[in-house]
Amino acid sequence: MxxxxxxxxxxxxxxxxxxxxxxxxxxxxxxxxxxxxxxxxxxxxxxxxxxxxxxxxxxxxxxxxxxxxxxxxxxxxxxxxxxxxxxxxxxxxxxxxxxxxxxxxxxxxxxxxxxxxxxxxxxxxxxxxxxxxxxxxxxxxxxxxxxxxxxxxxxxxxxxxxxxxxxxxxxxxxxIARLKFPAGAPSRSTLKLEEAFSVFLGPQWRDRLQNSHTGVDLGASPGGWTWQLVNQGMHVYAIDNGPMDETLMATTQVDHQQADGFIWKPDRYVDWVVCDMVEKPARVAFLMYEWLHERHARYAMFNLKLPMRKRFAQWQEIREFLESRIAQEHPKAELRAKHLYHDREEITVYLDLKNQNG
Ligand SMILES: C[S@@+](CC[C@H](N)C(=O)[O-])C[C@H]1O[C@@H](n2cnc3c(N)ncnc32)[C@H](O)[C@@H]1O
Structure with missing residues (x-):
């Protein structure tokens, strides 16, 4: 009791x-x-x-x-x-x-x-x-x-x-995620994506990423998130007007495009889209949903920067929007969110519409 x-x-x-x-x-x-x-x-x-x-x-x-x-x-x-x-x-x-x-x-x-x-x-x-x-x-x-x-x-x-x-x-x-900062990663926010994979995909997340070959990182500079994808063997389109870490670029696995992350789209279906752009959270959530719904990517992991006031209310509104779209269009979808240990005034969201087969 x-x-x-x-x-x-x-x-x-x-x-x-x-x-x-x-x-x-x-x-x-x-x-x-x-x-x-x-x-x-x-x-x-x-x-x-x-x-x-x-x-x-x-x-x-x-x-x-x-x-x-x-x-x-x-x-x-x-x-x-x-x-x-x-x-x-x-x-x-x-x-x-x-x-x-x-x-x-x-x-x-x-x-x-x-x-x-x-x-x-x-x-x-x-x-x-x-x-x-x-x-x-x-x-x-x-x-x-x-x-x-x-x-x-x-x-x-x-x-x-x-x-x-x-x-x-x-x-x-x-x-409290005890993660070691990986040598060679260009920014501390790399730990945010590593924690997110572990929390949402489970401790065997590296095995689960083995079948993922391509990724897009929206708001990628200087490359902490891109580094995680590259480290799993993916080819990554890094979208940001800001500069990318030179060592990361030397891997030849990164295609850096200086473009607006709200406009740029890949030529073909990619496995992952990740997004850490500092923008209005509703705008980012809508963009991520559309990326998966329109089949630009299979899975999305994204950060929502929450305002100082009404942080919970803001997430509730976004969740309701995502859940209503999911209920209408992708009832099998998986939506998960967490205020991770490495998140500050933000939360991290994982979305899989499970729509790759129809
Ligand atoms: C928090 S930083 C990303 C840090 C990165 N995830 C890392 O691990 O190194 C946010 C980035 O989003 C970029 N950004 C903001 N708005 C953008 C937009 N509309 N299109 C592309 N990049 C954008 C900024 O230039 C900035 O580099």
């Missing part, structure tokens, strides 16, 4: 995260409230979530990761925090009919003010893991296919406890 949902978001996006979970929960007849700390990077949504709401948590755009809270402990004694936690976990697992969890994480908020808690949680995970293994509640080796135990420390004396579902888990705990 759960009495709330913990959601992680980018610090500063707590309002959007809350508005979205309120709306999603209400669609399943589930109501609740929250009073989030601004810039904390998390929201505790007070509610009794139905299974449907828990199932829909991965769909949330502004929540990078989320799980249902099964217990809360406050006033932990610093001389022995472990005993009450282990006892509570044993009770939760028994109630849920779970014999063992496959992993455990000690989590914390990303906001600046939570730095000391982050250090504490980073160390505390080791004794927790040992104690759970001794009690037989944790598998000897990590098992990603089993539920994982999640412990969120607001500070070192308060913990929220939950057990997640393997199929609802974010690609990285707390949605």
């Amino acid at each position: 759960s009495d709330g949902i913990l959601l992680y978001c980018r610090p500063g996006f707590e309002k959007e995260c809350l508005a979205e979970v309120v709306e999603t929960a209400a669609e399943s007849g589930c109501f609740g409230w929250a009073n989030p700390d601004m810039n904390s990077g998390f929201v505790v949504f007070e509610t009794t979530p139905t299974p449907k709401v828990i199932e829909r948590l991965p769909e949330l755009v502004f929540a990078r990761d989320a799980w249902a809270i099964s217990a809360r402990l406050a006033d932990l004694d610093e001389r022995d925090r472990l005993t009450p936690i282990i006892e509570t976990v044993a009770r939760i697992l028994k109630d849920a009919g779970i014999r063992q969890v496959g992993d455990v994480s000690c989590e914390y908020a990303e906001g600046e003010q939570y730095r000391p808690t982050a250090r504490f949680a980073g160390k505390f995970v080791h004794p927790v893991r040992q104690a759970l293994r001794r009690s037989g509640s944790l598998t000897p080796k990590t098992r990603p296919d089993l539920p994982a135990l999640r412990l969120f420390f607001k500070d070192s004396s308060q913990v929220l406890i939950g057990v997640d579902r393997p199929d609802g888990r974010a690609a990285w705990p707390m949605g």
